[in-house]
Amino acid sequence: xxxxxxxxxxxxxxxxxxxxxxxxxxxxxxxxxxxxxxxxxxxxxxxxxxxxxxxxxxxxxxxxxxxxxxxxxxxxxxxxxxxxxxxxxxxxxxxxxxxxxxxxxxxxxxxxxxxxxxxxxxxxxxxxxxxxxxxxxxxxxxxxxxxxxxxxxxxxxxxxxxxxxxxxxxxxxxxxxxxxxxxxxxxxxxxxxxxxxxxxxxxxxxxxxxxxxxxxxxxxxxxxxxxxxxxxxxxxxxxxxxxxxxxxxxxxxxxxxxxxxxxxxxxxxxxxxxxxxxxxxxxxxxxxxxxxxxxxxxxxxxxxxxxxxxxxxxxxxxxxxxxxxxxxxxxxxxxxxxxxxxxxxxxxx
Amino acid sequence: xxxxxxxxxxxxxxxxxxxxxxxxxxxxxxxxxxxxxxxxxxxxxxxxxxxxxxxxxxxxxxxxxxxxxxxxxxxxxxxxxxxxxxxxxxxxxxxxxxxxxxxxxxxxxxxxxxxxxxxxxxxxxxxxxxxxxxxxxxxxxxxxxxxxxxxxxxxxxxxxxxxxxxxxxxxxxxxxxxxxxxxxxxxxxxxxxxxxxxxxxxxxxxxxxxxxxxxxxxxxxxxxxxxxxxxxxxxxxxxxxxxxxxxxxxxxxxxxxxxxxxxxxxxxxxxxxxxxxxxxxxxxxxxxxxxxxxxxxxxxxxxxxxxxxxxxxxxxxxxxxxxxxxxxxxxxxxxxxxxxxxxxxxxxx
Ligand SMILES: CC(C)[C@H](C(=O)O)[C@@H](O)C(=O)O
Ligand SMILES: CC(C)[C@H](C(=O)O)[C@@H](O)C(=O)O
Numbered sequence: 001x002x003x004x005x006x007x008x009x010x011x012x013x014x015x016x017x018x019x020x021x022x023x024x025x026x027x028x029x030x031x032x033x034x035x036x037x038x039x040x041x042x043x044x045x046x047x048x049x050x051x052x053x054x055x056x057x058x059x060x061x062x063x064x065x066x067x068x069x070x071x072x073x074x075x076x077x078x079x080x081x082x083x084x085x086x087x088x089x090x091x092x093x094x095x096x097x098x099x100x101x102x103x104x105x106x107x108x109x110x111x112x113x114x115x116x117x118x119x120x121x122x123x124x125x126x127x128x129x130x131x132x133x134x135x136x137x138x139x140x141x142x143x144x145x146x147x148x149x150x151x152x153x154x155x156x157x158x159x160x161x162x163x164x165x166x167x168x169x170x171x172x173x174x175x176x177x178x179x180x181x182x183x184x185x186x187x188x189x190x191x192x193x194x195x196x197x198x199x200x201x202x203x204x205x206x207x208x209x210x211x212x213x214x215x216x217x218x219x220x221x222x223x224x225x226x227x228x229x230x231x232x233x234x235x236x237x238x239x240x241x242x243x244x245x246x247x248x249x250x251x252x253x254x255x256x257x258x259x260x261x262x263x264x265x266x267x268x269x270x271x272x273x274x275x276x277x278x279x280x281x282x283x284x285x286x287x288x289x290x291x292x293x294x295x296x297x298x299x300x301x302x303x304x305x306x307x308x309x310x311x312x313x314x315x316x317x318x319x320x321x322x323x324x325x326x327x328x329x330x331x332x333x334x335x336x337x338x339x340x341x342x343x344x345x346x347x348x349x
Numbered sequence: 350x351x352x353x354x355x356x357x358x359x360x361x362x363x364x365x366x367x368x369x370x371x372x373x374x375x376x377x378x379x380x381x382x383x384x385x386x387x388x389x390x391x392x393x394x395x396x397x398x399x400x401x402x403x404x405x406x407x408x409x410x411x412x413x414x415x416x417x418x419x420x421x422x423x424x425x426x427x428x429x430x431x432x433x434x435x436x437x438x439x440x441x442x443x444x445x446x447x448x449x450x451x452x453x454x455x456x457x458x459x460x461x462x463x464x465x466x467x468x469x470x471x472x473x474x475x476x477x478x479x480x481x482x483x484x485x486x487x488x489x490x491x492x493x494x495x496x497x498x499x500x501x502x503x504x505x506x507x508x509x510x511x512x513x514x515x516x517x518x519x520x521x522x523x524x525x526x527x528x529x530x531x532x533x534x535x536x537x538x539x540x541x542x543x544x545x546x547x548x549x550x551x552x553x554x555x556x557x558x559x560x561x562x563x564x565x566x567x568x569x570x571x572x573x574x575x576x577x578x579x580x581x582x583x584x585x586x587x588x589x590x591x592x593x594x595x596x597x598x599x600x601x602x603x604x605x606x607x608x609x610x611x612x613x614x615x616x617x618x619x620x621x622x623x624x625x626x627x628x629x630x631x632x633x634x635x636x637x638x639x640x641x642x643x644x645x646x647x648x649x650x651x652x653x654x655x656x657x658x659x660x661x662x663x664x665x666x667x668x669x670x671x672x673x674x675x676x677x678x679x680x681x682x683x684x685x686x687x688x689x690x691x692x693x694x695x696x697x698x
Contacts, residue, residue, distance in 0.1 A: 079540060085550075086543035094541070118578045120469040137486075137507070142544040148551070152511035154544040158486070162501035189592070191428060192443070194435035195491040195503040201434075202497070222599035223631075229467045229578060229603045243538070247596060250571035254578045282572075 005038045007309055010070040010274065012096075015048040015088070016283025017293035017336075018076025024295035024340025025074060025302040028318055031348035032306070036314040043070070047092055049080035058091030064099060072305050073100075073276035076298065077283035090140055097133050100273035102266035103164065104171050105131035105242075106304065107249040107280060109232075114327045115257035123233035125256050130172040130237060131245025133266055135164040136196075138242040160196040160241070165203045171269055172239035173211040183236035185217040187224045187244055200241065225251060232256070253280050260294030261326075263301040265308060275308050277301040291335035296322055299343055321346035354387045356658055359419040359623070361445075364397040364437070365632025366642035366685075367425025373644035373689025374423060374651040377667055380697035381655070385663040392419070396441055398429035407440030413448060421654050422449075422625035425647065426632035439489055446482050449622035451615035452513065453520050454480035454591075455653065456598040456629060458581075463676045464606035472582035474605050477528075479521040479586060480594025482615055484513040485545075487591040509545040509590070514552045520618055521588035522560040532585035534566040536573045536593055549590065574600060581605070602629050609643030610675075612650040614657060624657050626650040640684035645671055648692055670695035 011026065013019035026042070033040055045067060052058055067073060078093040097105070111117055111125040135158075142156035169186075176184040186204045190197025201218065208216050219227065221244045227234060228251050240248060253262035262280035279297030287293055303318035321343045334342070360375065362368035375391070382389055394416060401407055416422060427442040428434075446454070460466055460474040484507075491505035518535075525533040535553045539546025550567065557565050568576065570593045576583055577600050589597060602611035611629035628646030636642055652667035670692045683691070 085540045085546070089540040090543065118469060119467055121467070137505075138541055140543075142507075142542070144544045144548065146511075147548075150511050150515075152548060154509045154548040156486075156507040156509075156542045156545045158491075158505040158507070160503045160505075162495075162499050166499075189595075191434045191438040192487055192592075192595075193491070193505045194439065194489075195493045196505045197434070199493065199496075199501060199503040222595050225574065225596055225600040226603040226608060229600065230607075243541075246538075246541075246571050247574055251574040251578065251600070254575040258579075259575060 007038065007040050007071040008069070009040045009042045010067040010073045011042050011044045012047050012073065012075045013044065014076040014078045014283065015080045016077050016285045016288040018048070018078070018283055020289070020291065020336045021279060021293050021295040021298035022074060022076040024336060024343075025298040027340050028299045028321070028344045028347050029302045029306075031344040032314045032317045035317065035348055036311060038311060038314065048078060048088060049083050052083055052088065058088060059095050064095070067096070068100065068273055070274050072274050072309060074302065074305060075276055075278040077279065077281065079283045081285055094138060094140070096276055097266050100276065101268050101270070102133045102276060103168050104267040104269055105133035105245060106265040106267055107131060107245070107252070107262065109249075109252040109256045109262070111256045112323060112326045114329065115261070117255055117257065119229060119232070119255050122255060123231070125232045127232070127235035127252070128175065128237055129245055129249050129252060130168060130175060130239045131249060132164065132168045132240070132242050135160050136242035158193070158196055158243075160199050162199065162203065165200055166207065169203050169207050169239055170210075172237055173207055173214055176214045176237040177211050179236055181236040182213055183215045183217065185219055185224075185235060185238045187219050187221050187238055187240040187248065189221050189244070191220060196241070204239070221247070224248060228252060228255060249280055259297070261296050261300065263297050263304055265301065265304040267308060275305075277305040277308075291337060293336050295336050295340050296326070296343070299340070317347050318343075356387065356389050356420040357418070358389045358391045359416045359422045360391050360393045361396050361422060361424045362393065363425040363427045363632065364429045365426050365634040365637040367397070367427070367632055369638070369640065369685045370628060370642050370644040370647035371423060371425040373685060373692075374647040376689050377648045377670070377693045377696050378651045378655075380693040381663045381666045384666065384697055385660060387660060387663065397427060397437060398432050401432055401437060407437060408444050413444070416445070417449065417622055419623050421623050421658060423651065423654060424625055424627035426628065426630065428632045430634055443487060443489070445625055446615050449625065450617045450619070451482045451625060452517050453616040453618055454482035454594060455614040455616055456480060456594070456601070456611065458598075458601040458605045458611070460605045461672060461675045463678065464610070466604055466606065468578060468581070468604050471604060472580070474581045476581070476584035476601070477524065477586055478594055478598050478601060479517060479524060479588045480598060481513065481517045481589070481591050484509055485591035507542070507545055507590075507592075509548050511548065511552065514549055515556065518552050518556050518588055521586055522556055522563055525563045525586040526560050528585055530585040531562055532564045532566065534568055534573075534584060534587045536568050536570050536587055536589040536597065538570050538593070540569060545590070553588070570596070573597060577601060577604060598629055608646070610645050610649065612646050612653055614650065614653040616657060624654075626654040626657075640686060642685050644685050644689050645675070645692070648689070666696050667692075
């Protein structure tokens with residue numbers, strides 16, 4: 001076994017269904033790792049609602065620095081109704097994304113023929129959203145005055161920089177160029193958010209000259225939601241800001257097999273820090289601990305992790321196993337572990 | 350004819366398909382007006398792309414003050430690719446909404462049985478979005494530094510006040526209370542936009558005590574888009590901020606018969622200035638002037654106008670005419686004027 005086949009993995013199971021789906025993702029990862037001569041050394045981090053209740057901590061800096069030393073991060077889900085909204089999201093999940101400079105939040109959408117879509121005629125859906133991950137309205141740059149009084153004012157500031165927009169736009173162009181259709185759609189709202197929107201538009205127009213074979217399109221975010229339900233097959237690569245990307249990728253998941261299948265990678269393309277892989281779905285506290293969650297999104301996120309670590313064959317093995325599993329789904333209920341077992345067995349085989 | 354049956358109407362046909370659909374809306378308005386003993390005195394305002402190209406003006410203050418003197422405003426569509434994105438939207442459409450304090454942007458969604466939905470099983474869709482119209486990320490409170498350089502930074506500030514949130518939330522509760530299902534769903538993103546999101550959430554919780562018979566629900570905006578395609582029938586009244594409302598209402602239109610049917614009212618509930626009625630769709634410059642646009646959304650917006658002016662019988666007459674027309678649609682192409690003629694004839698009959 002050559003040295004570069006040993007990887008360290010920070011695992012953050014998190015809240016709700018996070019631990020259950022993470023267990024299955026790791027199971028599948030182990031199954032393919034053995035086949036592809038890879039070893040993962042895993043360290044689990046106890047972060048999330050329980051930890052916060054016990055200690056008041058979300059993600060201490062020292063722990064973040066430990067996590068940073070790993071080759072990649074696998075995350076389950078973050079958020080619990082027992083914790084004030086925003087505390088864990090901002091203090092844990094977004095702290096990881098921002099500090100580790102995950103500027104490419106990669107979210108592929110694909111319709112598997114055998115999986116039902118709520119759309120009557122979805123067509124051949126296969127696109128990827130490149131969501132900016134370190135700027136926009138997610139920066140936490142807001143505030144409130146006179147809270148709780150009739151004179152309260154609350155602001156949220158969307159921060160957008162040429163530095164931040166250009167790097168994610170260039171990444172999206174490169175991804176579009178590597179795909180058969182070579183099409184990039186910028187989604188923003190530049191007829192209203194003129195300062196940020198024009199920065200995005202100008203940047204896409206400028207970077208486009210470096211990728212003359214990529215066709216470029218622009219849609220307002222409201223129009224983009226229309227096309228996602230009337231003609232989702234038109235999309236190839238979408239590049240968009242942090243908040244619009246959040247909204248569009250949940251909608252994209254819904255039209256293409258549901259949130260149970262949607263994987264994501266929070267990628268640091270410059271590899272100055274580990275990238276983080278997580279299902280798009282949330283912690284779903286209502287079904288947590290009941291083996292009802294579909295671990296497929298977490299398992300597909302593990303495939304994105306392998307891809308990022310330069311193990312495309314192992315990634316393909318997981319994807320093929322998932323695809324085969326999906327094709328044979330009968331609608332009969334299986335437990336989270338049963339789905340994980342079935343996919344692990346196929347992936348190892 | 351009693352004095353209160355005479356109304357003044359400011360008409361802003363605007364750009365693209367705006368003039369065509371406005372012509373049909375006025376045709377239908379005239380048809381029912383005659384039947385219901387109402388007279389409209391109309392003044393047309395030449396605003397939009399042509400005017401801007403000719404004079405550089407979007408909406409001069411003096412003209413805005415003239416418009417303000419009317420009982421209501423009917424608007425077609427605003428925006429043209431020959432004008433830099435944002436100039437007409439901010440300088441004309443949003444200037445009207447903000448200056449005339451249209452804080453309730455009312456957008457009903459209904460599936461007519463005979464109209465196709467892109468959803469396989471939409472169910473019984475009948476909800477209304479109360480979109481805040483005078484705050485949020487639409488305030489134009491942003492800026493940019495070092496534009497066009499690699500050090501550019503662009504910000505957009507979402508401004509939210511207790512004053513602004515409470516009045517629209519109270520309006521939404523009252524609407525929910527008046528509907529059979531009495532259900533209100535707040536849509537925001539309070540796990541990330543914690544300052545604005547918590548103001549909205551606290552306000553809904555507080556106002557809820559005045560409406561004990563209204564059931565209250567909260568959804569993050571990303572989750573709301575999922576439900577809009579998997580279970581839109583769950584919604585009754587949605588209250589949300591300006592930007593989320595923009596996005597959700599285009600999606601809502603798409604799932605329920607398309608943007609050709611979606612009407613809206615920009616309402617000033619305190620009647621300190623005239624309210625404004627317009628289709629949700631844009632100016633669609635690609636089909637402008639070709640009699641290809643469906644005027645139904647503009648016509649249904651005229652019905653909302655009648656409702657607002659205290660003429661519910663006339664409003665119902667238009668809605669019934671539209672419903673009957675929709676039920677008999679065969680898919681054969683009709684011109685904009687043919688659709689308007691057919692609906693006007695029914696509405697008058
Ligand atoms: C949990 C939440 C903070 C997060 C986000 O808004 O980014 C989630 O919705 C997602 O899409 O990963
Ligand atoms: C044209 C544009 C400024 C407008 C908006 O964003 O409000 C439109 O999309 C709408 O929904 O009425």
